[in-house]
Amino acid sequence: MRVPFVDLKKQYLSIKNEIDTTVQKIIDETSFIGGKYLKSFEKNFAAYIGAKHCIGVGNGTDALFVALKSLGIGSNDEVITAANSFIATSEAITMTGARAVFVDCDKDTYNIDTKKLEKAVTNRTKAIIPVHLYGQPADMDDIQEIAKGHNLYVIEDAAQAHGAKYKQKNIGILSDCACFSFYPGKNLGAYGDAGAVVTNNDNLAQKASMFSNHGRKEKYDHEFEGVNSRMDSLQAAILDIKLKHLEKWTDRRIAVAKKYSEGLKDTVITPIVLPDRRHVYHLYVVRVKNRTKVMKALLEKNIHTGIHYPIPLPFLKAYSYLGHKPSDFPVANSIKDEILSLPIYGEMEDVQVLYVTDQLRQIITRLY
Numbered sequence: 001m002r003v004p005f006v007d008l009k010k011q012y013l014s015i016k017n018e019i020d021t022t023v024q025k026i027i028d029e030t031s032f033i034g035g036k037y038l039k040s041f042e043k044n045f046a047a048y049i050g051a052k053h054c055i056g057v058g059n060g061t062d063a064l065f066v067a068l069k070s071l072g073i074g075s076n077d078e079v080i081t082a083a084n085s086f087i088a089t090s091e092a093i094t095m096t097g098a099r100a101v102f103v104d105c106d107k108d109t110y111n112i113d114t115k116k117l118e119k120a121v122t123n124r125t126k127a128i129i130p131v132h133l134y135g136q137p138a139d140m141d142d143i144q145e146i147a148k149g150h151n152l153y154v155i156e157d158a159a160q161a162h163g164a165k166y167k168q169k170n171i172g173i174l175s176d177c178a179c180f181s182f183y184p185g186k187n188l189g190a191y192g193d194a195g196a197v198v199t200n201n202d203n204l205a206q207k208a209s210m211f212s213n214h215g216r217k218e219k220y221d222h223e224f225e226g227v228n229s230r231m232d233s234l235q236a237a238i239l240d241i242k243l244k245h246l247e248k249w250t251d252r253r254i255a256v257a258k259k260y261s262e263g264l265k266d267t268v269i270t271p272i273v274l275p276d277r278r279h280v281y282h283l284y285v286v287r288v289k290n291r292t293k294v295m296k297a298l299l300e301k302n303i304h305t306g307i308h309y310p311i312p313l314p315f316l317k318a319y320s321y322l323g324h325k326p327s328d329f330p331v332a333n334s335i336k337d338e339i340l341s342l343p344i345y346g347e348m349e350d351v352q353v354l355y356v357t358d359q360l361r362q363i364i365t366r367l368y
């Protein structure tokens with residue numbers, strides 16, 4: 001049996017008619033940028049999150065960049081974020097001219113460790129970007145309390161967490177704004193690059209909308225210089241179709257994760273979900289010893305896995321100028337060689353979940 005890491009083709013086939021008809025219609029209308037398809041998705045995604053505004057942009061990295069710029073963050077500022085994330089989070093900070101300040105992760109959730117957060121605050125700190133890593137919300141109450149105490153903005157990196165909840169509230173409305181990615185492999189994925197900034201703040205929404213579209217409201221009336229980072233009509237229309245299925249796909253991810261956790265709890269370290277969280281399992285991450293051997297053995301059984309992420313951000317060559325040592329981020333450093341992402345997606349079948357569970361158990365028994 002083959003178990004891919006994700007199966008975008010299977011998902012496409014399940015909605016093919018609607019997608020094909022809509023894509024053809026947009027090509028026939030030649031309405032490629034802005035317009036009704038973008039407006040419709042922005043309205044529907046804002047409603048899904050329960051926020052006032054959604055601004056479609058080019059990708060998730062730009063969503064973070066646009067949000068930071070719209071909050072006035074730039075050179076001489078510092079922005080705190082998690083040591084284990086995708087580089088986009090810290091890249092967006094650096095792109096504004098600010099400095100990325102990393103904080104170690106919690107040993108259970110791998111999210112930013114709020115007990116170590118306040119020590120990272122200096123008189124240059126302007127914002128905190130918690131990442132809802134793998135789809136589990138970060139500890140937003142603690143983060144908000146620290147942010148309030150030091151007058152900092154909070155920008156959620158929600159690229160892996162569409163539909164996640166923290167204490168019954170949707171992530172995306174727990175802070176100044178939240179940034180989503182609709183990269184094809186994300187829980188809600190476009191057929192190309194796309195992203196969005198979601199906020200309840202009218203002023204921030206207007207700035208973000210203008211900044212991502214050359215600093216304008218009207219065609220040639222540029223009030224300031226911005227960038228060109230827009231979500232195009234094809235992506236917006238595709239996302240609008242897929243949004244209707246997102247809850248169903250998310251529930252299936254959660255069901256798959258539950259099956260994995262039941263079947264694997266005595267074999268590997270399975271994900272820990274804190275109370276009052278809806279973890280949406282963009283990734284299902286376990287911890288194993290001898291990871292390279294385990295991955296190879298799984299691949300021999302046609303099971304495809306991933307590592308998110310093999311090198312914590314502070315240890316990347318890209319950040320060698322910051323001069324960090326492994327002992328500065330002991331938890332991120334201790335898990336980096338053990339974390340392993342198993343296949344998970346909304347179209348995964350029970351037989352596939354069982355197959356992965358059985359094979360992994362056999363491999364681990366054989367290796368240890």
Ligand SMILES: *Cc1c(COP(=O)(O)O)cnc(C)c1O
Pocket residue numbers: 059060061062085086088089131157159160180181182183193194195
């Ligand atoms: C995917 C991702 C991003 C960036 O999104 P793009 O759309 O690929 O630019 C940012 N942060 C995290 C945590 C991500 O997983």
